[in-house]
Amino acid sequence: MTHDHRAAGSHGHSHGHSHGDRHAHADRSSRALRLALIVTATFFFAEVIGGLVSNSLALLADAGHMLTDVGALALSLFVAWFSRQAASPEKTYGYLRWEILAALLNGAALLVISVWICAEAVLRFRHPEPVAAGIMLGVAVAGLLVNVVAAVALHGSHKHNLNVRGAYLHVLGDLLASIATIAAALVIQFTGWVIADPITSIVSTVLIVRGAWSLVSDAIQVLLEAAPSHIAIAEVRRKIEEVAHVESVHDLHVWTVTSGLVAMSAHAIVREPSHHQIVLERVHDAMRELGISHVTIQLERQEMYDRELHLHP
Numbered sequence: 669m670t671h672d673h674r675a676a677g678s679h680g681h682s683h684g685h686s687h688g689d690r691h692a693h694a695d696r697s698s699r700a701l702r703l704a705l706i707v708t709a710t711f712f713f714a715e716v717i718g719g720l721v722s723n724s725l726a727l728l729a730d731a732g733h734m735l736t737d738v739g740a741l742a743l744s745l746f747v748a749w750f751s752r753q754a755a756s757p758e759k760t761y762g763y764l765r766w767e768i769l770a771a772l773l774n775g776a777a778l779l780v781i782s783v784w785i786c787a788e789a790v791l792r793f794r795h796p797e798p799v800a801a802g803i804m805l806g807v808a809v810a811g812l813l814v815n816v817v818a819a820v821a822l823h824g825s826h827k828h829n830l831n832v833r834g835a836y837l838h839v840l841g842d843l844l845a846s847i848a849t850i851a852a853a854l855v856i857q858f859t860g861w862v863i864a865d866p867i868t869s870i871v872s873t874v875l876i877v878r879g880a881w882s883l884v885s886d887a888i889q890v891l892l893e894a895a896p897s898h899i900a901i902a903e904v905r906r907k908i909e910e911v912a913h914v915e916s917v918h919d920l921h922v923w924t925v926t927s928g929l930v931a932m933s934a935h936a937i938v939r940e941p942s943h944h945q946i947v948l949e950r951v952h953d954a955m956r957e958l959g960i961s962h963v964t965i966q967l968e969r970q971e972m973y974d975r976e977l978h979l980h981p
Contacts, residue, residue, distance in 0.1 A: 698745065698748045700822045700832070701745040702745060703821045704821045707817050707818055708814065711811060715730060715810075715811055718806070721800065724800070725869050726852050726869045729788070730842060730845040730849055734842055740774040740838045741838070744770055744774070748832075750766055768887050768891060771883055775887060776880075778837065778877070778883075779877060782876055786869075789866035789869045792863075793866055798862060801854075804865075809846075815839055815842045815846055818839045833927075848871055893921075896930055899922055899930065903958065904920065908951055908954065908965075911950045912946075913940065915937040915938070917934050917935070919935045921934070929961060929962060930960045932962070932964070933963075933966075934965050935965075935967075935968055936966070936967055937969065937970055938967045948967070
């Protein structure tokens with residue numbers, strides 16, 4: 669290296685405030701997930717029985733969603749605990765990525781369930797079946813109340829955590845399905861138009877698919893280590909190059925480790941070793957303003973950059 673060891677680079681963890689914030693969000697998320705899981709699992713069995721007794725596809729579809737809710741909430745709660753286990757020499761980031769894997773699994777499960785419900789609805793269009801609208805309505809109203817409780821519990825945490833967002837989308841999908849099922853039950857009860865049942869199941873499923881696809885897409889972006897959508901690479905580069913004594917920036921990368929933890933690494937040309945410390949401090953400050961809490965910056969002279977060109981043609 670062409671400069672002293674202390675200035676060779678910085679592996680910064682702006683841990684103080686951001687690390688504490690992530691733990692606080694994690695604690696709130698776990699409590700919310702636990703409450704949502706209890707109320708959802710309790711009502712699932714009642715909804716299955718109600719769907720079978722009333723012969724309502726919309727109600728059974730809602731129960732199917734609720735079953736995936738139970739699984740999704742249980743998985744999310746487990747992952748919320750597991751991802752906080754200590755890092756090891758082999759897993760230097762610990763198990764944080766399990767949050768993203770859980771979000772991907774939850775989104776994929778929603779898409780699979782949605783395909784099944786649509787296929788069942790098509791069969792009902794061809795062969796309409798009688799529906800006990802009164803039972804359907806009563807169970808759907810009870811399901812709506814349960815989903816409202818679960819959604820309210822998760823609402824405050826879903827913006828901070830992709831894993832909780834997956835569980836929240838499951839519950840929100842159920843809430844929409846319950847509203848649609850209530851509407852269908854009322855239509856059947858007052859008009860006898862049983863086709864309202866499969867129509868409702870398709871409408872609620874389409875609404876669910878939109879959120880599920882967004883969740884899967886976001887999880888894949890994180891797993892591919894793409895730059896977060898709210899951070900522009902050009903802005904990161906500009907912030908670093910605006911720091912005094914920085915001549916240029918190369919090998920710049922920004923990625924999301926897990927929800928709320930954005931990392932970056934870069935090489936910067938700074939000719940004089942005496943300027944390295946102040947450059948490191950100002951780069952860390954600039955990155956914190958952009959919401960990047962995990963910063964690695966390697967400071968180099970031009971000669972090192974020329975050497976890298978030969979190492980990585």
